[in-house]
Amino acid sequence: MWHLYVLNALNGLMNTYAGLAMVIGSVIVSLLPAPKSRTRVICNALLVSMSTENFLLALGHSIPCGAWARCSAGCPFR
Numbered sequence: 001m002w003h004l005y006v007l008n009a010l011n012g013l014m015n016t017y018a019g020l021a022m023v024i025g026s027v028i029v030s031l032l033p034a035p036k037s038r039t040r041v042i043c044n045a046l047l048v049s050m051s052t053e054n055f056l057l058a059l060g061h062s063i064p065c066g067a068w069a070r071c072s073a074g075c076p077f078r
Helices: 002-031 038-058 063-073
Strands: none
């Protein structure tokens, strides 16, 4: 039963870090000049984010990587 509290706390911590990363990223993007090709920037951002998530999901049997990947993918802890 105690592990549910730990998993809920871990999920809340991951959501907090994800929210902070979004705020910091939004500030950085708003301060940078507009890119020449928005399509290239969007495709590169998707490539980096999805390859990182897939890499962490492949390492899902270790506790830190698996917990982060499950939180980012929206998978339940079961």
